[in-house]
Amino acid sequence: MLYTIKDVSKKTGLPAPTLRYYDKEGLLPFVNRGNGGIRRFQETDLVWLKVIECLKASGLQIKDIKRYIDLFIQGDETLEERRQMFYTQKESVEKEIKLLKETLDLLTYKCWLYDTAVELGNLEAVENMSEDEMPPQIKKLKTKLKFDCCSKKEVP
Amino acid sequence: MLYTIKDVSKKTGLPAPTLRYYDKEGLLPFVNRGNGGIRRFQETDLVWLKVIECLKASGLQIKDIKRYIDLFIQGDETLEERRQMFYTQKESVEKEIKLLKETLDLLTYKCWLYDTAVELGNLEAVENMSEDEMPPQIKKLKTKLKFDCCSKKEVP
DNA sequence: CTACTCCTTAAAGTTCACTTTAAATTTATA
């Protein structure tokens, strides 16, 4: 089964010019061409695109993904470098998840803060609330955040 | 206690030109100036910077953060819009964490794959391994991933 | 007072990842 660039665009959600751009940058070296130079994508190319998508989501830049593909093409002599690459990237994603969880804590606190403020029609009243008046989860969150967000005292 | 821009740069890890850029974009409307127009940061400004950092980590763009700050300045009539903003952002961070966890699954699988390949000096041998020879966790991961990554069949 | 460091602004430059445009070619449809 062969796919045109439009088919692949629909399947992946990536615009056709983006696929051409990836190809130009060397991310799709396995895509075959028909007589007139038209790209003929195979299932294997779709798998590569999924891997590329994952590596991009992990924070790798286009040039780093190209580097990985170049190493892959070079064969088993580059196994160690590719291994190192994945370990580095795994660590980086773990850190990013940790950071986002902290960010989520702040957002959860803010959502409660504004829910309550909207209810009272007034932000100050919530800022003046003692921690004991807050739901236990929120109190816990606020302690965890270590710094007061937009409390009257700290944010004029 | 007042801080110069260099103090704040050291405290936050943000380069001084970045802080000036944020100020220019309207993200630091509360920072006072001394006689010669020199910025004098207070503790409250550091708190604002932490909130900005958090909002940036959540995926908000500079102009969106400015929008939030503008709403904050407008006062209680904008409580509802600010509330909506935090809910939208919370959902977005939850989605991002989910995506990153899937990405982490692929990377974990790849790390095992390359650990084993480096050990054997050969990637094909690992690709040809039956799932029953894999550690249970890896087998589970591979099933979860739904598509084979760089197996001989699928990636030429 | 001088020298030095740090601060200021405006404006131009950079990097990244596309996105758009234009012109030509190929393929599919009537």
Add this chain to the structure above:
DNA sequence: TATAAATTTAAAGTGAACTTTAAGGAGTAG
């Protein structure tokens, strides 16, 4: 076979978030 739709390339343009440069002003140590 004519025409319309889709494909190709190279090159220019875009937007976001800085970063660098240049030129000048402020604060401090000797």
